[in-house]
Each structure stands twice: as C-alpha cells, then as structure tokens.
Amino acid sequence: MNAQNGPSQVDSGTPNSRRLQSEEFEGQFAFIDGLNSRKGAERAKTRSFVTKQHYRKRRFDKAQKRDDEGKQQQAPTKHVVASAVAGGRKDGLAWEDAQAVKLRQQDSDATLLERLGGGRADPFSSYPIPATRDVHELVDHYSFVIPSLVHKHWARAVRRPRSCWELFNLYRQDEIPFLGMLHHAAHHLARLRGLDSTLQSIEFKDRSLVAINASLRRKNAPCSDSTLVGIGLLANAERLWGDQEAAQMHWGALKRLLIERGSFPALKGNPTMHTKLVWSFIALSWPTDAGYPAYVSGFSDMIGLRPGISASDPRSALERSCDELTEFIERRKMQVLKCLPANPQQQNRLRAHRYRTTAFEDGAPIFTSLSEMDTGYESPDKRRAVDNCRMACLIYLNLVMMERGDLSKTTEDYLKALIQITDDSDDDSSLTAKHLLWTLLTPFEQRDEGHYERIWKSCRLIGVVKRSTPQTWLILEKALRVFLQIPQDIKVLADVLGNWKWKSSDFLKHIDSRPSSAVAGVLWRQSQVVTCSEYCQIYPRKPAIF
Structure with missing residues (x-):
C-alpha cells in the first residue's frame, strides 16, 4: 500500500481475511517509510497526506462535539439516569442540563472558593433541608446581605460577621432552627421591599410551626436543643416584625420548656446555643407587663439561687x-x-x-x-x-x-x-x-x-x-x-x-x-398564679400555641 493512496478496503468475509487484516494493520503505518524516504518528492507528498488527514480528523471531532451538545440541550433539564439491570449489573446514562454543560466548559482559572459557590451555595449538601432557589436566596440574605446593611459606621461588619457565621453553623445542624433562620431572613427581606409579609415568610413560618409541633409530639422527654432554638427564633421574629401577642406566647412557651430542661445550666454543653438564648432574652424581652417580663419570675431563681435563699422564699423574685x-x-x-x-x-x-x-x-x-x-x-x-x-x-x-x-x-x-x-x-x-x-x-x-x-x-x-x-x-x-x-x-x-x-x-x-390593667389583681397574687412547675411563677396568659 502506498502512503498517498491511503488504506485499502478489506473484505473480512474472505477465507484469507485474517491474513489481509494483518497486512491492513501494517499498511496503516506505511506512511512512515514515505517520511523516511531519501527522495524529497516522496517525503513531501507523504507529509501533505498526513497533514490533510490530521485536519480532517479535527473537523470531524468538532462536528461530533456540536452534535453532542445539541442532544444534551434537548435532554430534560433535570438529571435523568436511565438504568437497566442485566446479568446482575446496572448500566446507566446520565444526561446533563444545559447549565451543567456551560459550567463544565467554563475557564479553569476560577479559584476553588468560586467553584464551590463563593460561600453562597451548598456544594456539599450541608443544609438539613433540600437547597431550593428560595433557600439559597434566604441563606445568602442572612449570611451576607443583613451584615452589609448595618449603620454606615459599622462597615467593618461586612468583612467578618462572626456572630452571623456562628449562628448559621448552629442553625444548620437541624431542620427546625434552619427553618426559623429562613423565616427570620424572609421577614427581613420583605421589610426591605416595603412589604409586611411575603409568600416566603408565610411559607417558612408555617414550615417552622409544623416542624416544632411534630418534634414536641414525637418526644416524651424534655425538648431538644433544636426545638428550643426554633421557638426562640419564632419569638424574635414576631417581636420584631409580627404579632406582639404571638411573640408573648412564644416567649412563655420557651420559658416553660427551658425550665423543664433544667434552665440555663442545662445548656452549658452548647455554648453557642446558650449565648443565643441569653442574648435574645436580654435584648428582646419586654420591660413591663405590656410584654413578657422574662426574668421577673421563679425562672431567675432557677438559673442561679443566691446563697442562703431558698426557692420557697415567700418574697417575689422581683x-x-x-x-x-x-x-x-x-x-x-x-x-x-x-x-x-x-x-x-x-x-x-x-x-x-x-x-x-x-x-x-x-x-x-x-x-x-x-x-x-x-x-x-x-x-x-x-x-x-x-x-x-x-x-x-x-x-x-x-x-x-x-x-x-x-x-x-x-x-x-x-x-x-x-x-x-x-x-x-x-x-x-x-x-x-x-x-x-x-x-x-x-x-x-x-x-x-x-x-x-x-x-x-x-x-x-x-x-x-x-x-x-x-x-x-x-x-x-x-x-x-x-x-x-x-x-x-x-x-x-x-x-x-x-x-x-x-x-x-x-x-x-x-x-x-405596677401590673397592667388587663391583668390587674391577678399578676401579683401568688395564690392565683397558674404555675407550670413548682418553682415557676409565670403569669396567667393565653396558652402557648405553636
């Protein structure tokens, strides 16, 4: 076979097919002899043939790549894996959506942090709930936007919002506080848009309530850390943006559940959670009876009785x-x-x-x-x-x-x-x-x-x-x-x-x-106070509804 004529067709059905296939295989490399020939004309002709075959192969590969991309764009947007079981094996074919193909073909100069989402995505599936579009938006709003919207003198907070990051790591450990965080972020985002509430805030509030109710019904023992944090987040959100009466009921429920757990001393094993709840009580609890007096009750005695003072002291906690x-x-x-x-x-x-x-x-x-x-x-x-x-x-x-x-x-x-x-x-x-x-x-x-x-x-x-x-x-x-x-x-x-x-x-x-007129004659009479435990002096309110 001459190099310039290319490989000849072989009839594999002839009796001498095996011998001809061997000759065909050897003939594919006959152009090497042409390149090594001492005759300049033969070398030039062989070199021209090899170059033409090389560019023909490149054009073929490009056309094949365009056809593959067209098929992928026509495929379903979600990843669909067609699998068949044969002979005990599973063979599958995964179709990628157009966005995945585009991301895969991006320039490889991007940094590792950018490839992982720059802190605004969940590449390792670390969230306790599926990461939908709304979830990504609200997580980004809580972790990055809220710290950047503080007062003009507080611009440094954007560089390293330590408290936000510590709280985010606390919330993402369980579904209940994570939903509470998203509810908080949705309310904040709605107010930035000039709205009292949005479908996002209503959705995540309802999901938080459902998750808390399910947790309380499921466990006979004292409620978990995540349930306490979730109720606290609901109370904070209602305190800042919602119904004040609902916030009072959430505070009351949180207080009773916390006492059942052993009050604040029971949270020493979780410093971040302890810090969050104490900070919330200090910053957001009401100062008078118009709200909820968080510390004017037996609760303050439970968290640290003074030496020589018993819990049965007839004097009020105040x-x-x-x-x-x-x-x-x-x-x-x-x-x-x-x-x-x-x-x-x-x-x-x-x-x-x-x-x-x-x-x-x-x-x-x-x-x-x-x-x-x-x-x-x-x-x-x-x-x-x-x-x-x-x-x-x-x-x-x-x-x-x-x-x-x-x-x-x-x-x-x-x-x-x-x-x-x-x-x-x-x-x-x-x-x-x-x-x-x-x-x-x-x-x-x-x-x-x-x-x-x-x-x-x-x-x-x-x-x-x-x-x-x-x-x-x-x-x-x-x-x-x-x-x-x-x-x-x-x-x-x-x-x-x-x-x-x-x-x-x-x-x-x-x-x-002085007590408010709505509960006058009831709040400060010990005999009429409805308590939830031996040492609790919670004032009569409507029952805690979650």
Missing part, C-alpha cells in the same frame, strides 16, 4: 432581685472608692495596671461600643434592644471587676484577652453594644469558672433595671460607666450617685412594678 441589685451597686461603690488615688504612690500603683486604666477610657474600642450612638433604627423596639445590650454589658463588666478586684492580675488578664479580641481588624465586637454583648456572653478565657454564674446574675439584674423608670435607668447607666473608668476625683462619684438611697425598699419605689 424583690429578691432588687436586693441583689442594690447590694451590687453599694459594693461596687465601695470598691471604686478604695481605688481612688490619694497620693503619688497610689497613682503610680493605678497606672501600673495598664489594661484596667486604658480599656474604658475615651476612644478605646470597648468605650466606643458602650457609648450611646445613633443606630439608625426607626423601630423603638430595635432601639431599646441596643439600650438593653449596653446596660447588660455595663452590669457584666462591673461584675467581673467586683469578683476579681479592680486592681488584680486576674482582671488584667481578662481585659487583655478582651482587648485582643476587639483590636482584631476583622472582629465586630467593638461595633455596638449588641456585638460586644455577644462576645462577653461567649466564654473566651480557658479558665473562667464563674463565667456562667456571672451571666445568670447579670440576667437577674438587667431584669430589674428593665422595669425601672427612665430617670432611674440613666442614673444606673452613668454610675456603672463611671465605676469602670475609675474617676480621679470623688466629686465625680458624688455627682453621679447624688442623694440616691441604695436600699431595696427605696429602690422598689423607683421601678415600674
């Missing part, structure tokens, strides 16, 4: 919490008085504690987060949430100073660890009091045995302060801030405290302890 608050303020006042420098030696001793003297001075990140600022919120409830978090931060930090001592090594170590967190360029703790409270509620020290007890005491104290009058609130907030700054002159303390009588009986006169 009175006992008032005792705690007045004792706390009086003790802090005496501690700060002892720290005031009276001579150069004491001033040098005070300056030796670097973090204690600089952590709360003007311009420091912690001081900035504890300062009053225009949050840009139009809703009074959202503005009050920031105020609640600021007061809770002041109480908690003063409790740290009271327990460890203002001028002690343990206090220096605590403040050093806290400042290292707030100084991180990617951390959002110093943005507002809401962000700082999240950090304070999260255990960031390896050995802090009194961390949770301190949190629960802060809850009881903020529950009393929430019921105080605006004038009392301002006096307490200013006093707690001065305690942290350690003034150089005793006159500053005198101006802050004034002639205030820090006694429980006097303090009760300055708080709004």
